Amino acid sequence: MGAAAMKPKINGRSMLQINDVGMVFPTKRGPFVALRDISLNVERGQFVTLIGHSGCGKSTLLNLVSGLTTPTSGVLLLDDRELKGPGPDRGVVFQNHSLLPWLSCHGNVLLAVERVFGEKESKARLHERTLAALELVGMSHAVAKRPHEISGGMKQRVGIARALAMEPKMLLMDEPFGALDALTRARLQDELLKIVAGTNATVLMVTHDVDEAVLLSDRIVMMTNGPAATIGEALRVDLPRPRDRVALAEDRDYVQYRKEVIDFLYMRHSHVERAA
């Protein structure tokens, strides 16, 4: 794992560069400006979260990086190359896991592994990679199980395994733990911390959970409310790793970072519910 991260750093430290990106959707009532003037650098091995109120376009921004949508203005560079459409160099973890119900956990991960390594490697090696990815997320016991036979948290683990197995340059996560209960979410966050530390992955993650953002991130990118949302502030989180949620709960820095994010979200950019 982590071959991408071990590549020699040729051109600077940026993995992802978002330059002056804007997104306008055509609607029946004229163009709708979802995002404007978005510029962001994600460095190699960095964990960046996008946080903001619902409807602020953070998922739209992630979709631009994953290539599912194309920006109406601006440029996105991944590893110094312009992004054109989706591709397996970015591992996407969807909010609702999006596992194919007719494939086993093994089959779901293998689908991604075959896509990336299928032409170069033997069947046995592909199988090995699949098992290694499932082991990484602690799902070795459910290799042959179908998605409907495992819990929501386990499904999300398999989703993460599918994304990691491709050895992507970047991991993109769209509120990956949003649909889980609080205890399962905490456990998966801890495990994600370990996985990221072990693989040195570069991660861009969308969340609306302040604690999650502070616990996981090197940098928290806070977005203003839509329409025409943009980056309001970026907060560098300099907490030492490995991070422990129990110890951090009383850590003065942690509390301060948390306060800054809450301040931004609820004091300066509180969500105004407009009458429809």
Added chain:
Amino acid sequence: MVSAVFHSPLEASAALRAAKACAATRATGAAVVTATQAATPPAPYKEPLIDWRAIGRTVLPAVAGIGLLIGIWALATSSGGGSFPTPWATFEAAVKLFSDPFYSKGPNDQGIGWNILYSLERVGLGFGLAAIVGIPLGFLIGRFATLNSMVSPLISLLKPVSPLAWLPIGLLVFKAANPAAIWTIFICSIWPMVINTAVGVQRVPEDYLNVARVLKLSEWKIATRILLPSVMPYMLTGVRLSVGTAWLVIVAAEMLTGGVGIGFWVWDEWNNLNVAHIIIAIFVIGIVGLLLEWALMAVAKRFDYS
């Protein structure tokens, strides 16, 4: 390689239990006893060999319903003299009929087995052709919106047409009774398959297509790994409806076209005024239809992922 850093939760919990057990051993003897007691698994629940309650709930009412029907039938025909046979007379006729199902005395007098098989053959041919044309057509309609808006008014127009209205067209085109009957089956059983397949393709969840896009899967992989399995349940519902329709239509079509077949047999027995045989035919048609339905339900269950 990574397991050193990252233990599976199962391993962790097993280790925890082992540690607890050790602690218990070091404590008093009583604690050891409780620990070992906790370790022995509870006696497994034994499933009874025959679940009499379930049988009581489902089979008994069904038997009672059939019994009631036969009872009313027996009461209504008990006075005798009428042209309607009693249940017992019908049963005797059925035993005689099924004791030699595969005799053949010329084209108009063949055993009930032959009649059923000939009808099934026509249904198989008409329905098979409908599946070969209808399922791919449904895929295309589901995938391409233009084709959908082009074809759906036609389907809406043709779908409610009675099966028998198609028969003259078949006779005109094929100039023979048998192909005309198959044609009628074809045209009547194609619609459920076209419509259900198309709906299935349109309802492939966006999430699955996003997975395909993010992984940048080849068209072939998208078709075999995502579209086909996703559409399968819808397709099989269409197939089931189609077979049901085909079996409904065959009786009517054969009454008109003649030849060997269960529909024609019913008509023939009517001309002979053999009402017992007509009643037997009704039961046979019902039972064969039920068996077809069951078989397809079993196939559909295999492809249900929810």
